[in-house]
Every structure is written in structure tokens, then in C-alpha cells.
Amino acid sequence: MTANEGTPAAQNLISAFERLTAEFTAEIGSLSTEQDMRAVQARYLGKKGKATELMKALGRLPPADRPAVGESANRARAAIEEALQARLLALAGADLATDLERTLDVTLPGRGRRAGSLHPLTRVRLEIEQIFHGMGFEVRTGPWIETEWNNFDALNTPPDHPARDMQDTFFVEGGFILRSHTSPVQIRTMLAGPPPVKIIAPGNVFRRDDDATHTPMFPQCEGLHVDRKVSFEDLKATLIVFVQRFFGPDTQIRLRPSFFPFTEPSAEVDASCFLCEGKQPARSACRLCKGTGWLEIGGSGMVHPNVLQAVGYDKYDVTGFAFGMGLSRMAMLKYGVQDLRLFYENDLRFLCQFPTS
Amino acid sequence: MKISLNWLRELVELPAGTDLEAVAQALTEQGLEVEGSLAKGRELAGVLVAEVLDIKPHPNANKLRIVRVRAGLRQESVVCGAPNVPPPGNRVCWAPPGARLPGGHTLDAREVRGVLSPGMICSEIEMGLAEQAEGILILPATAEHGIELAQYLGVVDEVLEVNVTPNRPDALSHLGIARELAAHFGTRLRPADLGTVSEQSSGITMDVRIDDPNACPRYTASFVSGLTVAPSPIAMRLRLQYCGIRAICNLVDVTNYVLLETGHPLHAFDFAKLSGPIVVRRARPGETMTTLDGLGRALLAEDIVITDGTGPVALAGVMGGNTSEISGATRNVLLEAAIFEPRSIRRTSRRLGLISEASYRFERGVDANSIPFAARRAAALLAKLGGGSVVAGMVDRYPRPSLPSKVKLRTAHLQRVTGVDYPATFARDQLVRLGITCEMVADGLVATVPTFRPDLRIEEDLIEEILRMGEYGKPAHKERIRSNATSQVNPEAPADRARALLASAGLHEIVSWAFVPRSALAAASGDGAQKELADGIALQNPISADYEVMRTTLLPGLADAFARNLARGVSDAWLFEVGRVVRRPAQPGQAPVERAHAAGLITGPRAEWLKPGEPVDFYDLKRIVEDLLRGFGLQDAQYRAPAGVSFLHPGVSALVTTGTGAELGCLGELHPAIARRLGIEPRVFYFELAIAPLAAATASLRAEAPPRFPAVARDVSFWSEVSLSADAQRAGFLSADEPLLRELAVLEDFRDPKYVPAGKKGMLWTMVYRALDRTLTDAEADAAHGRVVKALAKLHPIEIR
Numbered sequence A: 001m002t003a004n005e006g007t008p009a010a011q012n013l014i015s016a017f018e019r020l021t022a023e024f025t026a027e028i029g030s031l032s033t034e035q036d037m038r039a040v041q042a043r044y045l046g047k048k049g050k051a052t053e054l055m056k057a058l059g060r061l062p063p064a065d066r067p068a069v070g071e072s073a074n075r076a077r078a079a080i081e082e083a084l085q086a087r088l089l090a091l092a093g094a095d096l097a098t099d100l101e102r103t104l105d106v107t108l109p110g111r112g113r114r115a116g117s118l119h120p121l122t123r124v125r126l127e128i129e130q131i132f133h134g135m136g137f138e139v140r141t142g143p144w145i146e147t148e149w150n151n152f153d154a155l156n157t158p159p160d161h162p163a164r165d166m167q168d169t170f171f172v173e174g175g176f177i178l179r180s181h182t183s184p185v186q187i188r189t190m191l192a193g194p195p196p197v198k199i200i201a202p203g204n205v206f207r208r209d210d211d212a213t214h215t216p217m218f219p220q221c222e223g224l225h226v227d228r229k230v231s232f233e234d235l236k237a238t239l240i241v242f243v244q245r246f247f248g249p250d251t252q253i254r255l256r257p258s259f260f261p262f263t264e265p266s267a268e269v270d271a272s273c274f275l276c277e278g279k280q281p282a283r284s285a286c287r288l289c290k291g292t293g294w295l296e297i298g299g300s301g302m303v304h305p306n307v308l309q310a311v312g313y314d315k316y317d318v319t320g321f322a323f324g325m326g327l328s329r330m331a332m333l334k335y336g337v338q339d340l341r342l343f344y345e346n347d348l349r350f351l352c353q354f355p356t357s
Numbered sequence B: 001m002k003i004s005l006n007w008l009r010e011l012v013e014l015p016a017g018t019d020l021e022a023v024a025q026a027l028t029e030q031g032l033e034v035e036g037s038l039a040k041g042r043e044l045a046g047v048l049v050a051e052v053l054d055i056k057p058h059p060n061a062n063k064l065r066i067v068r069v070r071a072g073l074r075q076e077s078v079v080c081g082a083p084n085v086p087p088p089g090n091r092v093c094w095a096p097p098g099a100r101l102p103g104g105h106t107l108d109a110r111e112v113r114g115v116l117s118p119g120m121i122c123s124e125i126e127m128g129l130a131e132q133a134e135g136i137l138i139l140p141a142t143a144e145h146g147i148e149l150a151q152y153l154g155v156v157d158e159v160l161e162v163n164v165t166p167n168r169p170d171a172l173s174h175l176g177i178a179r180e181l182a183a184h185f186g187t188r189l190r191p192a193d194l195g196t197v198s199e200q201s202s203g204i205t206m207d208v209r210i211d212d213p214n215a216c217p218r219y220t221a222s223f224v225s226g227l228t229v230a231p232s233p234i235a236m237r238l239r240l241q242y243c244g245i246r247a248i249c250n251l252v253d254v255t256n257y258v259l260l261e262t263g264h265p266l267h268a269f270d271f272a273k274l275s276g277p278i279v280v281r282r283a284r285p286g287e288t289m290t291t292l293d294g295l296g297r298a299l300l301a302e303d304i305v306i307t308d309g310t311g312p313v314a315l316a317g318v319m320g321g322n323t324s325e326i327s328g329a330t331r332n333v334l335l336e337a338a339i340f341e342p343r344s345i346r347r348t349s350r351r352l353g354l355i356s357e358a359s360y361r362f363e364r365g366v367d368a369n370s371i372p373f374a375a376r377r378a379a380a381l382l383a384k385l386g387g388g389s390v391v392a393g394m395v396d397r398y399p400r401p402s403l404p405s406k407v408k409l410r411t412a413h414l415q416r417v418t419g420v421d422y423p424a425t426f427a428r429d430q431l432v433r434l435g436i437t438c439e440m441v442a443d444g445l446v447a448t449v450p451t452f453r454p455d456l457r458i459e460e461d462l463i464e465e466i467l468r469m470g471e472y473g474k475p476a477h478k479e480r481i482r483s484n485a486t487s488q489v490n491p492e493a494p495a496d497r498a499r500a501l502l503a504s505a506g507l508h509e510i511v512s513w514a515f516v517p518r519s520a521l522a523a524a525s526g527d528g529a530q531k532e533l534a535d536g537i538a539l540q541n542p543i544s545a546d547y548e549v550m551r552t553t554l555l556p557g558l559a560d561a562f563a564r565n566l567a568r569g570v571s572d573a574w575l576f577e578v579g580r581v582v583r584r585p586a587q588p589g590q591a592p593v594e595r596a597h598a599a600g601l602i603t604g605p606r607a608e609w610l611k612p613g614e615p616v617d618f619y620d621l622k623r624i625v626e627d628l629l630r631g632f633g634l635q636d637a638q639y640r641a642p643a644g645v646s647f648l649h650p651g652v653s654a655l656v657t658t659g660t661g662a663e664l665g666c667l668g669e670l671h672p673a674i675a676r677r678l679g680i681e682p683r684v685f686y687f688e689l690a691i692a693p694l695a696a697a698t699a700s701l702r703a704e705a706p707p708r709f710p711a712v713a714r715d716v717s718f719w720s721e722v723s724l725s726a727d728a729q730r731a732g733f734l735s736a737d738e739p740l741l742r743e744l745a746v747l748e749d750f751r752d753p754k755y756v757p758a759g760k761k762g763m764l765w766t767m768v769y770r771a772l773d774r775t776l777t778d779a780e781a782d783a784a785h786g787r788v789v790k791a792l793a794k795l796h797p798i799e800i801r
């Protein structure tokens, strides 16, 4: 049965329902919020709404017409809801589109306080510790205020030894001194336990010197490896691995005979200049290595038997090597810093160039 | 030490083409580091040795003369104003047109009072060879005319700066360095030839006695008579000057020259001023003498003196006395060549502040067995330059002969220490190059070490010698690196953790001196109110008052760094330092106590965005400290006021402890009066914490899964007494022991007097309630919240708003 087959009254009612949908769609077309649209919807479909009014006429129709009209009422309800949903969807799309039109000035700075910095001497120490840690060296520390025995005598440097001239020592009350190198840490470590010992000892040391190239306090890092069958070749290998990790894989080392009371044989350690790579013509003009192609990085050698003896090790059973370097020098080389004093001026404009990692 | 390359070339054969760089490299590789070199005499070029042919007066000037000179095939007439033009047949220095003199001056032919003069005849001053001179330089008649003066005198030279380590006294001379080069290049050494010295069979002499053979193991006295004091020849003066020694007169210069050549200190006494005999002994208590510099010296029993019949005439090895000094009238000389005990020389020279070329060598050790050579060399030179003669018969007292030592080297030990399987024959060949004789034995060799190498005493010393020539430079074998498991933690790790935490909180790390001025500790300690801060461990020999006392707190360093940045226009410096402070030990005589501290200082505006921020305050500082403690896993730190710390504002500061009461440190506003004394005007906030208790309080980290049921939040707002702290309120709430309460936090502390009753503050807290096993109902949450609020109200008078 179709609407056309019904009475005129029924057909009027059916078209009224159809008009209702069109009217609703038109009315919500100007609205922009769901709330407003629901209010309008209530006027159509609510208890006192237009659809309800129309339905009141349903009862006056012949029973045969009622199903068709009822069905058109349901269609109108569904269509109204559908129109509302369609409109809502359109609106959401428009909102999203508008939202996506937002822009800002990405070149303005980020919000909040910037991270601080680690001192370059800290950074360089951490890097060096990490390299030696990878080779199995443990970090050891010791006091600044030391006995002369730990600082000199145990290190084969008796009183009146000319080598005590090489370091001008600070004396503190109570018969102590400020350590002039971190070697007392080696002594303390060996006194504390039997070999093997494989340590590095970073820390501040003190010498009575204060000029453009010396500071009365400066950080050092020494290393010590004592065990059976530790040889000069092991020292060389350790040093080449270190310089290649620190300065770059093409770095070479040069050992030069030297003298330290606590090692024999002794060697100065040079690393090839990473800036000019020792190659002419760059080398002649190189400010870093001053044209030599080599950078002095520290001293080294085989632990003197008298040192092993002083700590009660069997000098016929074990051998060892030791090395040491100044961290200020390493930081200057690593970061291209020309002036040593910059490390101790604590000028933020300098310090803030060293991020935390 | 300054070494002349020309001089070296005289003393050792070098392979053809061995230049400065090759010499420097050879020495450096062998452990005698060449730290630099200076090119000498390069400004003088084209000046010729010329023979004077005849001398005529100048037609237009009384004081000028026209000197005809010959240089090789060239002959010219040169105008000369000097009064000392020598008679024909002598040699002078002629700078012809085109020659160059120091200062960049190039000569040309120039008219002098109407006579054309091709160049000039030069004085030492004009040639840059001396600072003063009288007239032109006259050369010996034996000089070949026509050759370049610079070549003739050795003006063109390279002076090497060689760093000789204290163990190598043998290398403190040109001969010693030459010996190293001979070993390196495998060439011959050619020390000065003594063969032609003619001796006078009799003449002056004086007996010598050594009273203390330990103080003086060997003493020789040579005698040279009939001398005339005069300036030394220019070539010798030049060499001395190049090596950093001032020329004085021939008799003194010879001792210095031989010192530089052989490394043996020598002393020339005016024989006429000695009464004799010479006695070498320790000084007597109360004895005094006047040294060459004119100063009276009080002597101690550790000093060694040379005496004649009247008393000390020299402080042995350190400085001569003024009574026996060489003067213009000296005719006869006693030349001393001796060795003295190094330790005494060192003590005496240090005590008197007299460190000389001689004392420097004596305290490192001079070879007793090469004394005769040095003495003969010097005596011969004295006789030659002073026109005198050497008296035959050197007096030689040698009560403690030094003998070559024998050192055994085991091949197995050589291989163990070096890590290379060197054969014993290789070891022998290397040592022989250095003048060490070796006897092969079953398990190695026995080396006989010459007495000029006192540093070679043990096996390891020989090993260095074996490696020293070429082996140091052999490539390394990286595969030897063996890693071992590390069992102990890095003791510096807690300090490094603090560094990382503070840097990421926006602070910048500084490093300051461990020693500070006493005044800074006085300020920080409130003039001693806090004794442990005031009473720092003092340095006994500080460089200056700025480095007097070991720091007891990190405050002075940070304050100084801050003030410095402020002065440079960096006003919001947030700084920190992690380092040690040193405190007096509990018991006298114990080692001082060293503790690592972390301290920081903040100031300036808070980080606002695109507009100026409000100034930072206590709570900005507290957030930094809280995050630092949290970084160490410390959740239950307590903050207590008043801090009672001398350098903090009494009302705006707190002590920090762990939950169990272990003291960690303090934080607060820097005391305004103390800040001013430390050079700081703006309001700054400061904390200082000890690292060790922080590290000790670090618990191992335990984590929980996130809760499965939702939480319910409830707020409470009330008036309380101003004096009731947030911590006390929190404790009050927690006294309810409410199992559902999970979190509580202050949202507001409201004190505006317009709205708040006098003596009160408005508080707003928020609490979070949650059950572990179910979703809480509103009613359950309300009931729990009621219990919590009631618990506080029961303890303190509060008025719910």
C-alpha cells in the first residue's frame, strides 16, 4: 500500500510529515551548536513538538490509512535525526579545518629555564674515565692533604733528591703537604691490597706556581697497572688506545725517553697533532703543535722496583706501568682553548658553551 | 741548557747533511728534549775579513783616515774614523757595499767628507756582536782575508734549548750532548786535543789537604803563571754570550767556557791572594765569609769551605770569596777542579739563594774521573789566552776514588719488562754504543758503567738505555689490551651524579681554588661565630694572601665567581660547584678531614617567557635542592628552621636532614651583611650539601605498578595560625592513619591582610584517596576526607572555611 492509495486526509498528513523534514533541515542550517540544534529538534519531535501535533490527527484517519501515515511519521523522525547528524558532521569538519589553520612563530625561543653546564675540566675527566674504564681501569681517589712519605719517599724520591725540585710543594700545618701529583693514590691503593692493581686516579694536585701557563691547583689523571707480565709493550698499547679514542682513530703516539724518579724506564708521551695531522704545509703553520706535529700529553714509564718494594710488592714477581696527564692540557687540546686561565675564571660566557653531556 | 750547534760540530762527527732538525730530533728521541732553537747571527751578511794594506790621512778631516784593505782579490780604500786602525798586515772587518748589518742596514758606496768610501770598517757594536767596544774589531793576523766574517767567527749559529732531566748530569755540557749524538749516529767523538800544551817544569805551587773526604772526594789544583788579564777573543765571547753567560775577562771566561764544554765547574783563585796551604773542610760554627757578590755569609757546619791559612776563601761549589778574586792585576792563578758532596751543595745553595751553573751541576753529580781532563783543558786555555804558562805537576788529592759500577742484566727480566723478546746480544750492542762495556754471562750480561753515568744503578736503568735508542718509537700493539671486571664503584660517582643533576637543573659548574683568603672564611663564619668554618687549615708557604687557608666551605669560591660575573654584566648567574672542603681533624695530629660538598647559588629573575620574570626566592632554591635529593633517591628529607648557619639569613634559611635526622646541609638566602662583605649586592640564594651522607642515604630503587582503580580528589580550605608550618599540618593530616589517603599537597598559602584575619593564614590542601581493590564511592571518599581533616583539627586550632 502506498500513500497515493490513501484518503486525501491521509495524503495531506503524509506530505505534512515530509515538509516537516525539509523545514527542520532549513531551520538548523543557520545554527552552529549541537545544543541549539537539539532545541530545534525538540520543537519538531518533542512531547509538544510539531510531529506530535501531526500524530494527533492520525487517530482521526480510517484505520486502513494509519499504517502508511505512521510509517511516514517514522521516516520523518529518522530523516530529522539524520539531517541533524549530517549537519553536526559538517560543522565538526569545518571546526577541524579552522583548527588546522592555526600557525605560530616557531623561531621564538622555548619556554622555561635552559639547562646549565658541566665544567670543561669535569667533562674531559668523565670522558677520560670512560675510556680507561673500557680498558678495565677502576677509578680511585685519595686525599689532597698528604704525607711526604706518600707523595715523595714511597715514590723513590728521598729528601734532597733533585727531582723534588721539579715540583714546588705547598706545606700545610701539622707536617702535611698538599699532594703535588695523584701518585700517592697509587701508593695508597697498592698498600691497601695485593696485585693485580689496575686503576686510574683523577684529582686535583697543587704546586707553588702561578703564571700564564701554571695554576697553583690543577687536575691530573694518573693510571697504574701492576700484575704479572705487565710490560712496556702493554703501556704502549694502553696509550695508543687511549689517544685514538680521545683524539680520533688516526692518532699516533710518540714515546720519548725521560726521567721520573718513580718509573724506570720512563717516557714522555706525545700524540700526533689532530689539527694538522703532522702533514706539511699545514704543520708549519699549526698553532696547536707549534709546527712540531706532536702534542705533549703526559709522562709514563715502568713502575720503579723501589716503588714496588716500598709498598711491599714482590719486585721479582710483578711489574707494572704508570702514566699521568694534566686534565687542563687535555681540555685545552680537546676544546681548542688557548688560555689556561679561562678554566679558573668561571666566566659564564665561557662555561655555558659546555653542555651537560 | 743552551747548546751551540757549531760547538757540537767541533766535538762530534756528524753524518753529511745532518742539520739542526736532525740533531734536535735525535736528541729529543733519546730523551734530551730540544724545546726550541734560536737562529743567531742571521742579520750579519757579507762582512769580510780584510787585510790592512796601508793607511793615509783624509784630505778634509783630521779624525778620519783612508785605509786601503784587501779581501781576497778585491782591494778598496775605505774611510774610517776609528782611532785604533792597526798597522798594515793586520786584519779588520770590512763591510763592502751590499753587506748587511743588524737592524736591516745595507751598505753602499757613500761620500764621506768629499771622499767616496765603499762601505765601512766595523766595530763589534755595529756588527751586533757586543754591547760595548772601543774602536773597530781587530782580528788575528792569521785570519784568512776574503772569507766571510760570520763564518770565521762562528757568528752564524743555532742555539738549542735542551731540557736535561735531573738524572742526567753527564749531559749538562756540550761534550755530553756530543756523546749522545755520537751514540745516535754511530760516529766518533772528538774532544779537545790536549797534546800540544807546553808546561813549565817549575814554578808556583801550593799544597792541598782534604779534611773531610765525604765532603770532597777529589780536589785538584793546577797552577798557571805569567798571565795578563785581557778581554777574551771575540769567538769565545760570542759562544759564551750565545750560551747565556756574560764575558768578563780571559781568566774568568776560560773557566766558564770549559764548564760549558765539559760540564766541570772550575774556579780560578788569584794565587797572590792565597796564603796556603789549601784545606777543604766543613765550616766551623760561627765562621763567616764574604762571597764574590760582596755579601757577608754566616756559615753552618753543613757547608763545605775551601780555606787557606787565613780562613775560608771560597764556599765550595757555590761561590768564590772576595778575598781571592781574580782582578786586573792577577798574574798567577790556582785553578781548582774538584767535586763536592751533592747534598751539601744543594742545601747550602738553597739556603743562601745562590744557585749557579756550578752548584746546579755539583748537586746533580759531577764525574770525578774526568776532572784531570777538564783541569788540563782549562789550564792550557788560560796559558794560551793569558800569555802565560802551565806549571808542571797538578796537585791531585783523591781520597775516595769513584769506580765504574757493575750492573747485571738478566735477559729474561729485560723481556719481561719490555714485553719484547730481545736477545742478550741486542742489549749488549745498544749499551756499547753508549760507552758501556758488557761481559756476556749465561743468563744475560754484566755491564760496566762508566762513572759519568751515576744514574745507571739497577737493571731497569739499563733497560731504559737499551730502549732509549730507537725502541721507544716502535709501533704499539693494541691487541695486548686486556679488560678486567671492575669490582668496586667509582668513588667519584656520587659527586658526578650531583654535577649532572645540578647542571640539568639549569646551574653552571665552576671550579674554584681549594685555598681561599682568610678574610673570606672570616666573613662566611660570621667572624668566627661558626668556628668550624673560620678555623681553616693554613698553608705554611702560600703564594699570596689570596691562597692562605684551605676552604672550609664552597661559599667563597662561588661568591667570588658570582661577583666576577656580575662585574662582567652577567647578572643571573646560576652557579654550582662540587668539590672538597677541608676541616680541622677531631684530634690534633690527625690528618685534616676532607669532604666533598655540592653548593649552588641562584639569583635574578625566574624563567618567564617573553617577558621579565619575578625574582627567584627561597622556593626556587628549594626546588633545586629537592630535585637534587630526589636524584639521589632521597624522598623523606626534612627542612628545619632556623638553620643557624652564619652565612644565611636567619629567617629565610633551613637545615636539611634525611628522614632519620642525618644532617645533609643547609639552604637559604645569603645573609645580606655577609653577602656584601663577599662583594655581592643583589639578593642571592645559596645551598651547600655534603655528598657523602647523600650517597649513603640513597636507597636502592623500588618501583610499583601503576594503580588499577581510579582515585578521588577532595580539597579542604581553612584558617590556621601563621606559625603552624606546612610540615606540621601535613603531620596532622597523616596522624589520621587513613589507609585510603594516597597523596596530599598544599595548593595555597594565602596571607593577604585585606582578607585574612590577623595572625592567621588561609590554607588550601588537596588530597587524593584511592583503594587498592575497588573504585571508591563518593561516600567512602567523603568519610575518609572527614577523618583526615578531623585529625588535624584535633591537634591544632583550625577554622574550616
Ligand SMILES: [Zn+2]
Pocket (backbone or CB within 6 Å): A273, A274, A275, A276, A277, A278, A283, A286, A287, A288, A289, A290, A291, A292, A293, A294
Ligand atoms: Zn699541528
